[in-house]
Amino acid sequence: MEVRLDRIVEILKDIRPEFDFRASTDFMADGLLDSFDMVTLVSALDKAFAISIDGTEIVPENFQNLAAIGKLLRKYGVNT
Amino acid sequence: MLAIVPAHEQSFVEDMKQFDFPESRSLKLKLVMGYDKHRLVTPGTSSSDLALFGFRHLFERGLVAPDSLDGLVVVTQSPDYFMPPTSSVIQGELGLKQDMFCLDLNQGCAGFVVGLAQAFMMLGLDSVRRVALVNVDILSRKVSTKDRNSYPLIGDAASITIVERGGEEPVFANLKMDGTRREALIIPAGGFKLPSSPETAKLEDVGDGNLRARDNLKMDGTAVFNFVQVEVPPMIDDLLSFAGASAADVDWFLFHQPNKFMLQKLCDKMKVPYAKMPSNVVERFGNSSGVTIPLVTVANLARELTERTFRVCFAGFGVGLTWGSMLARTGGWRFCELVGYGN
Numbered sequence: 001m002e003v004r005l006d007r008i009v010e011i012l013k014d015i016r017p018e019f020d021f022r023a024s025t026d027f028m029a030d031g032l033l034d035s036f037d038m039v040t041l042v043s044a045l046d047k048a049f050a051i052s053i054d055g056t057e058i059v060p061e062n063f064q065n066l067a068a069i070g071k072l073l074r075k076y077g078v079n080t
Numbered sequence: 081m082l083a084i085v086p087a088h089e090q091s092f093v094e095d096m097k098q099f100d101f102p103e104s105r106s107l108k109l110k111l112v113m114g115y116d117k118h119r120l121v122t123p124g125t126s127s128s129d130l131a132l133f134g135f136r137h138l139f140e141r142g143l144v145a146p147d148s149l150d151g152l153v154v155v156t157q158s159p160d161y162f163m164p165p166t167s168s169v170i171q172g173e174l175g176l177k178q179d180m181f182c183l184d185l186n187q188g189c190a191g192f193v194v195g196l197a198q199a200f201m202m203l204g205l206d207s208v209r210r211v212a213l214v215n216v217d218i219l220s221r222k223v224s225t226k227d228r229n230s231y232p233l234i235g236d237a238a239s240i241t242i243v244e245r246g247g248e249e250p251v252f253a254n255l256k257m258d259g260t261r262r263e264a265l266i267i268p269a270g271g272f273k274l275p276s277s278p279e280t281a282k283l284e285d286v287g288d289g290n291l292r293a294r295d296n297l298k299m300d301g302t303a304v305f306n307f308v309q310v311e312v313p314p315m316i317d318d319l320l321s322f323a324g325a326s327a328a329d330v331d332w333f334l335f336h337q338p339n340k341f342m343l344q345k346l347c348d349k350m351k352v353p354y355a356k357m358p359s360n361v362v363e364r365f366g367n368s369s370g371v372t373i374p375l376v377t378v379a380n381l382a383r384e385l386t387e388r389t390f391r392v393c394f395a396g397f398g399v400g401l402t403w404g405s406m407l408a409r410t411g412g413w414r415f416c417e418l419v420g421y422g423n
Binding site for chain 1: 105108109112113228229287288301302305306308309310341342345346348349
């Protein structure tokens with residue numbers, strides 16, 4: 001499945017509309033996402049792309065920035 | 081099996097007002113985690129109060145004869161006192177016989193499986209024919225109301241499970257422990273190592289907008305989530321493999337109830353249909369630690385387990401860190417009921 005990076009940004013902004021996710025390389029360190037937002041994000045990504053991200057992959061490193069999320073999604077056949 | 085929940089109920093929507101988070105973020109979390117209502121004890125209620133209420137309910141209805149109990153195992157992290165044990169309080173208040181093996185176990189979310197294992201060991205003694213396993217926790221007393229990571233999910237409850245000899249089917253179990261990760265779930269102060277003081281009672285900003293004191297329960301949510309996802313599926317695989325069974329042979333997966341999201345992720349990983357693993361306890365009652373397995377059982381399968389038998393897989397995981405599971409054919413119970421305590 002091919003999706004535009006904009007779609008990921010849209011999902012992130014639905015969770016935290018006040019932030020510019022393209023401007024950060026570390027969402028956790030920069031305070032854009034906390035651990036509970038990460039869970040909300042996984043749930044949203046699962047739904048949006050009809051996948052189930054493995055529970056063992058729900059770690060901050062995989063949601064650190066847009067590149068990390070893109071890399072994770074590629075494992076599930078979602079290419080950005 | 082009997083579960084006892086306080087009548088006092090709080091809603092997540094009400095709780096949200098205590099947190100410094102935008103409502104829309106909290107509501108998204110409510111949907112994903114399954115937060116909705118939780119049952120909490122009111123001031124003055126102790127762990128033994130919930131357990132005594134449950135025992136009296138059973139005795140008065142003739143469901144259990146007090147003198148038939150040869151053992152009492154109380155699993156709790158919220159004892160009435162440092163000393164004596166809560167099992168002594170319960171035995172004394174109920175006037176149970178003196179020729180009785182009573183003990184307390186300090187265990188949390190794996191406490192039902194650990195407690196069952198202890199009850200089975202007691203039943204290995206010639207003189208012990210029936211054991212009452214009590215799981216009880218009132219940890220809402222130890223959670224900061226300003227900690228959004230823990231407060232909305234916590235619930236108070238108790239359960240009484242009567243375990244007795246009989247049955248031909250073997251029970252398979254595995255219990256695991258990794259004390260090196262003990263700080264992932266901890267109440268840092270209030271014990272002998274760091275007694276409570278005005279200093280430990282002071283609320284501190286712990287990040288993410290949460291306020292917590294060292295007297296409060298501290299949960300490293302990311303570490304606990306990862307622990308569960310990494311350790312639980314292989315534990316269940318090992319259990320089933322040792323028993324010569326597959327996931328399809330199991331009628332019900334009655335697991336500890338941390339939140340709906342975590343359980344659904346376990347189902348996905350283990351390829352178990354969501355319908356076989358009820359996950360509605362956090363939503364209806366809150367997470368009451370070692371009581372959640374009895375609670376998920378009585379809340380979803382009360383009629384089924386009194387009418388016939390099923391192959392059931394129990395699993396608990398949490399503080400310690402401890403994780404354990406059990407596979408048994410069980411059912412045809414004399415009672416499987418949920419009762420409310422207080423007004």
